Amino acid sequence: MSELKKRFLDGEPLDxxxxxxxxxxxxxxxxxxxxxxxxxxxxxxxxRVGIVKAVVVPLGIYGTEVSFQNDKLxxxxxxxxGKFVGFPLVNLNNSHVDIEKELERCRKAGLHGIxxxxxxxxxxxxxxxxxxxxEYADHHKLPILNHSWVSTDFLEKMVKKYPxxxxxxGHFGFAWKEIVNAYDNVWLCTCNWLAAGTVDEMVKExxxxxxxxxxxxxDLEIGFTLGPxxxxxxxxxxxxxxxxxxxxxxxxxxxxxxx
Amino acid sequence: MTFFDSNCGLxxxxxxxxxxxxxxxxxxxxxxxxxxxxVYHSLSREISPVEGNRMLLDRIRGCDSLYPSWIILPExxxxxxxxxxxxxxxxxxxxxxxRIYPNTYRIPLGHYVNTGTFSFPEKKRIPIxxxxxxxxxxxxxxxxxxxxxxxxxxxxxxxxxxxxFRTRYQxxxxxxxxxxxxxxxxxxxSCWNYKVVEKLSEMTDGANLxxxxxxxxxxxxxxxxxxxxxxxxQEIKDRIAHLNLKxxxxxxxx
Numbered sequence: 001m002s003e004l005k006k007r008f009l010d011g012e013p014l015d016x017x018x019x020x021x022x023x024x025x026x027x028x029x030x031x032x033x034x035x036x037x038x039x040x041x042x043x044x045x046x047x048r049v050g051i052v053k054a055v056v057v058p059l060g061i062y063g064t065e066v067s068f069q070n071d072k073l074x075x076x077x078x079x080x081x082g083k084f085v086g087f088p089l090v091n092l093n094n095s096h097v098d099i100e101k102e103l104e105r106c107r108k109a110g111l112h113g114i115x116x117x118x119x120x121x122x123x124x125x126x127x128x129x130x131x132x133x134x135e136y137a138d139h140h141k142l143p144i145l146n147h148s149w150v151s152t153d154f155l156e157k158m159v160k161k162y163p164x165x166x167x168x169x170g171h172f173g174f175a176w177k178e179i180v181n182a183y184d185n186v187w188l189c190t191c192n193w194l195a196a197g198t199v200d201e202m203v204k205e206x207x208x209x210x211x212x213x214x215x216x217x218x219d220l221e222i223g224f225t226l227g228p229x230x231x232x233x234x235x236x237x238x239x240x241x242x243x244x245x246x247x248x249x250x251x252x253x254x255x256x257x258x259x
Numbered sequence: 260m261t262f263f264d265s266n267c268g269l270x271x272x273x274x275x276x277x278x279x280x281x282x283x284x285x286x287x288x289x290x291x292x293x294x295x296x297x298v299y300h301s302l303s304r305e306i307s308p309v310e311g312n313r314m315l316l317d318r319i320r321g322c323d324s325l326y327p328s329w330i331i332l333p334e335x336x337x338x339x340x341x342x343x344x345x346x347x348x349x350x351x352x353x354x355x356x357x358r359i360y361p362n363t364y365r366i367p368l369g370h371y372v373n374t375g376t377f378s379f380p381e382k383k384r385i386p387i388x389x390x391x392x393x394x395x396x397x398x399x400x401x402x403x404x405x406x407x408x409x410x411x412x413x414x415x416x417x418x419x420x421x422x423x424f425r426t427r428y429q430x431x432x433x434x435x436x437x438x439x440x441x442x443x444x445x446x447x448x449s450c451w452n453y454k455v456v457e458k459l460s461e462m463t464d465g466a467n468l469x470x471x472x473x474x475x476x477x478x479x480x481x482x483x484x485x486x487x488x489x490x491x492x493q494e495i496k497d498r499i500a501h502l503n504l505k506x507x508x509x510x511x512x513x
Contacts, residue, residue, distance in 0.1 A: 008484075008487060009260065009292050009487065010260070011260060011487060011493070011496075031427055031428050032427055032428060032430050032431065032452050033430070033431060033434075034453060034454075035452070035453065035454040035455065035457065035458040036453075036454045036457065036458070037453065037454075045454075045490070048490060049488065193397075193425070193451075193477065193481070194477070194478040194481065195476060195477065195478065196276065196277045196287075196474060196475055196476060196477055196478050196479065197277050197478070198478055199478065199480075217453050218453040218454070219452070219453055220451050220452065220453055221451055221452065221453055221454065221455060221456060221484075221485045221488070221489075222453075222488055223456075223483075223484035223485040223486070223487060223488030223489060224451045224481045224482075224484055224485050225481075225484070226484050226488060227478075227480035227481050227482075227483050227484015227485065227487065227488070228478035228480035228481055228484065229480070230480065230484065231290075231291060231478075231479070231480035231483065231484070232480070233290075
């Protein structure tokens, strides 16, 4: 049995550095009460589980009071430096002027990335505003964590047109495999509800240096997304890449270092 | 640490799945630290409880770690001549829970309650598992809470386990039910919300929580990971992982 799987099942510390490519901060959400959701409590939970650093975006992703959501994120990132890498949220229903103004404000506040989630904002995920954000990100060499790129055609179009962006597919799906396999600047987050057998299949079909564990805290239980990887039959070296090394490399590439 | 899975199917479903027979399930259970499973049959789940329930007993005969659960329909449904007698025979055959899928068979839970379907199970203290999912799509937050309330109040000695594909918004209702009704149990595998295991454990001391994996559809590591990684005492983890379900089954008056 894999050493990591054994430690997991025995309830022992994993004893490897975990890096999380998809997480949320914000304490309140429409969809559910966020238990123990203050940034300090989450930082403690990260220490307990062994998460060194997490890419974090606002939890209130609907676009309402987007500046307020981003301000909370900026505050939390500054309060816990080195722990959180903040990506500000874009309200894709806003005008290009307002989107750019908000992104500029957040960039100058030290956030180096962008979060998109069109579906939750009732906005087209392959619309002009998404492309506008990609153009902005390309200009400033910012990574984008997108809930969904809608289609492989659209994602590939963005990748070709705006090649200086690092693209993250925010939720796992085999639909993204060809793009991930073909381009160095496309990263695939593991977070999603996974059908039985998915993890073993995932590493057979997708390049393992671009698969990155995302917990989706404080939306999802951390164990919910960690469990399938740790319990799978894949070897420990690959597990370590997925659970930490790949996202560490992503952060090195996009944030100029992981420490 | 081992698990007693409260939500596990076998057989050929309308969608292809990882295993169909008990041997395949047992291999997966071993790999996933699941010592026992409370299983239902695909035929019962998707087409015909009467045929599927019978097939389940045939298929798992001799598999000590697989506990049968039957899907039932209400009194006078036309499928089963005498529901009480049918359930009685099931319990005598080792059935360890009954399951209700109101949205698969399109019979409101209230109709089961009002036709007295649960009087006999209450007398026998056999758990009733209520799952509002249709099994065909992602179903979230589909609990018929007014009728679950009616059920819990009308049959206070009946263990009622609520399980669904995903409880997200309605965890705000589940927390109330766990506080209010001692006979209400929740399959923690239904809710993936951040820190839900810790919060519900804090509220209940882990007493009214069970673990379901939703095999053969879901990666079992999802539910199992939530328990294993939770920041709660080992004693509470053991309750949620296997002891609570075992205790419920041990208390059935056979």
